[in-house]
Amino acid sequence: DIEGGKAPSGQLMLSPRLGFSYDANRDNRTVFRGGLGVFTSRIPFVWPGAMFNNNGLTLGFAGAAPDGFRSGINDQYTNPEFSVPSGNINIFTKNFKYPQVFRGNLALDKTLLSGWKFSVEGIYTKTLNNVNYTNVNSDPTVSFNWQGADNRPVFSRSSLDPTYSAIYVGDNTNKGYTYNLSGSVSRQFQSGFNFLLAYTYGDAEAVNEGTSSQNSSQWRGQVSIDGRNNPVLGRSDYSLGSRLISAMSYKLKWNDAGTTSTTFSLFYEGQSGNAFSYVIGARNGQNVNNETGSTSRNRSLPFIPSNQGDITLVEKNGLSPAQQWELLNAFIEDDEHLKDMRGGYANKNGSRSPFVSQWDFAIRQDFGANLGGSLHRFQISLDIFNVANLINTNWGAIYNVVGDFNNSELYQYEGLDGQTPTFSFTNDRLGKEKYDISPVASRYRMRLGLRYIFN
Numbered sequence: 001d002i003e004g005g006k007a008p009s010g011q012l013m014l015s016p017r018l019g020f021s022y023d024a025n026r027d028n029r030t031v032f033r034g035g036l037g038v039f040t041s042r043i044p045f046v047w048p049g050a051m052f053n054n055n056g057l058t059l060g061f062a063g064a065a066p067d068g069f070r071s072g073i074n075d076q077y078t079n080p081e082f083s084v085p086s087g088n089i090n091i092f093t094k095n096f097k098y099p100q101v102f103r104g105n106l107a108l109d110k111t112l113l114s115g116w117k118f119s120v121e122g123i124y125t126k127t128l129n130n131v132n133y134t135n136v137n138s139d140p141t142v143s144f145n146w147q148g149a150d151n152r153p154v155f156s157r158s159s160l161d162p163t164y165s166a167i168y169v170g171d172n173t174n175k176g177y178t179y180n181l182s183g184s185v186s187r188q189f190q191s192g193f194n195f196l197l198a199y200t201y202g203d204a205e206a207v208n209e210g211t212s213s214q215n216s217s218q219w220r221g222q223v224s225i226d227g228r229n230n231p232v233l234g235r236s237d238y239s240l241g242s243r244l245i246s247a248m249s250y251k252l253k254w255n256d257a258g259t260t261s262t263t264f265s266l267f268y269e270g271q272s273g274n275a276f277s278y279v280i281g282a283r284n285g286q287n288v289n290n291e292t293g294s295t296s297r298n299r300s301l302p303f304i305p306s307n308q309g310d311i312t313l314v315e316k317n318g319l320s321p322a323q324q325w326e327l328l329n330a331f332i333e334d335d336e337h338l339k340d341m342r343g344g345y346a347n348k349n350g351s352r353s354p355f356v357s358q359w360d361f362a363i364r365q366d367f368g369a370n371l372g373g374s375l376h377r378f379q380i381s382l383d384i385f386n387v388a389n390l391i392n393t394n395w396g397a398i399y400n401v402v403g404d405f406n407n408s409e410l411y412q413y414e415g416l417d418g419q420t421p422t423f424s425f426t427n428d429r430l431g432k433e434k435y436d437i438s439p440v441a442s443r444y445r446m447r448l449g450l451r452y453i454f455n
Contacts, residue, residue, distance in 0.1 A: 001094045002136075002169055007051060008096040015040045015100075029111040036104035043098060043131065046213050047170065050090040054215075056164055057085050088166040089137075090215045097172050100128040120183045125204075127176035132208050133219040134229050136160075137167035138292040147419045149310040149343075150303035153226055157290040166292065168215045175233045178204035180240065192251040202240035209237045211405065221405060223277050223299045223348045227289040232301070234277075234348025237406050241272025241352060259368035259375065267360040273353030276401045278302055278338065278346045280423075281409030288413055288421075302410045304332060306342045314414055316424035328411060328425040331434075338410075349406065353399045354432055361387040374454055381449040390444040397442045399435035 017037025024030040052058075070076055107121035137160050142153040159165070184198035208231065212218050222231035249265040280288050280300045288300040305311040305328075313321040313328075332338040337350040361384045368377035389396035401408045411425040427434070 002091055003094065004091060007048065008092045009094050011097050013040050013098060013100060031109040034106040038100060038102050040098055040100045044213065047215055048092060050215050054088050054090040056087055056089045085163055087164065088168065088216060089164055090168050092170040096170060097129040099130050102126045102128055116187045118185050123180045125178040127174055129172045129174065130176055131210055132171050132173040133215060133222065134169050134171065135166050135219055136169050137164055138229060144419050146421050149305065153289065155227065155290045157292055159292050166216065168219050170215060173207050176206040194249045196247040198245050200243045204236035204239045205233055206236040207231050207233050221299060223301060225301050225345050227291050232348050235275050237275060237349065239275045239349065244270040261366045263364040265362040270355065270357045272355055273399060274401065274406060275349035275352050276406045276408055277349050278351060278410040279407045280413050282413040286413055299407065301346045301348065303345055304338050304341045312420055312422045314422045314424055317426050319426055324425045327428055330430060331427060334430045353401055353435055356398050358386045358396045359388045360385050377453040379451040379453060383447040385445040387444060398438040399432060400438050402436055
């Protein structure tokens with residue numbers, strides 16, 4: 001239920017929670033813990049704030065500007081030179097709710113008599129209310145469907161009310177979830193050696209990521225097959241994947257008092273690459289689904305052909321359709337997700353950039369003395385981040401997707417031949433070569449420090 005000119009009504013949102021911790025033997029060596037509850041957050045207020053700016057009345061456009069651009073602040077075009085009402089409208093449903101999730105966790109912490117500590121934990125989160133956008137001014141009438149294996153709808157690119165370019169409505173969706181499974185083992189040795197190893201695997205699905213400050217961009221960024229008003233549920237941009245960390249340190253004491261010592265530390269992090277979507281690229285403002293209000297940012301998931309007959313390629317950059325198919329077929333075979341989706345559509349964030357491994361190394365040299373009953377220390381520190389890159393320039397690289405907003409263009413839409421879509425593909429990069437290397441995060445970095453510590 002929506003009504004122009006009115007903000008959402010107030011909503012009473014309850015967040016009940018329950019937690020527990022059980023020490024099985026009352027010695028803090030076997031502890032079960034967990035809980036469940038509802039958690040409520042808020043949204044960036046720039047989203048509902050846009051209702052007051054983009055209301056179809058306070059912003060308009062000059063249909064004819066006889067004098068061209070006017071630079072003077074007091075010499076701008078005014079009514080009746082403006083076309084008002086016009087522009088786009090931002091609005092939210094009357095019962096719009098803040099984001100809200102249900103979350104539950106269960107964990108076991110175990111400490112052995114030898115000093116080894118183990119921990120396992122599972123967390124599950126279910127979306128109750130999240131933000132979703134619809135352009136209700138976009139005519140849903142389907143003009144025709146593409147001919148061929150990819151038969152997605154093509155709209156009339158017309159507005160239900162031509163007075164406005166778009167009417168973006170913010171609503172709620174309960175689609176989406178997140179889960180994480182973690183385990184760790186650690187021990188502190190009397191010799192001064194400490195050890196930690198932990199692994200986490202997590203995944204998440206969402207409809208809208210909420211990554212933009214503008215409601216119009218939120219809608220344009222929704223990934224779809226049948227148009228942005230029908231966004232797909234798929235892997236979230238924030239899906240964790242696998243994460244492995246290990247930390248080791250050794251403290252060497254140079255005197256019995258321990259006031260002078262050297263500590264060596266080594267830290268490892270292995271992380272799955274960023275999840276990203278392959279989308280159909282389009283040039284010159286072409287829009288795959290021919291939607292109103294979306295002349296840029298194509299977010300249409302591509303059909304993955306099983307054979308050359310599933311896609312119509314046209315000559316591009318001197319490459320024949322047959323040559324382009326060889327490149328495209330090799331590209332699909334090089335990506336596990338695309339290969340699995342042959343004969344269907346690619347999933348939202350179905351692919352990932354390469355796994356990242358980085359090592360950090362640190363040295364702490366302490367010089368101290370007990371003076372007047374207090375310990376005074378000078379500490380010289382050296383941190384080498386991504387130390388593997390210092391050893392080999394090919395190690396420790398972080399790979400970025402070639403594209404924007406976690407989207408990479410698979411093949412290019414070149415237009416229609418009747419009702420048959422035509423495409424081109426000229427990319428010959430495979431493996432890690434098809435990604436960009438982060439120029440800063442992939443380099444080793446050093447930091448030298450000096451501290452004075454007393455207590």
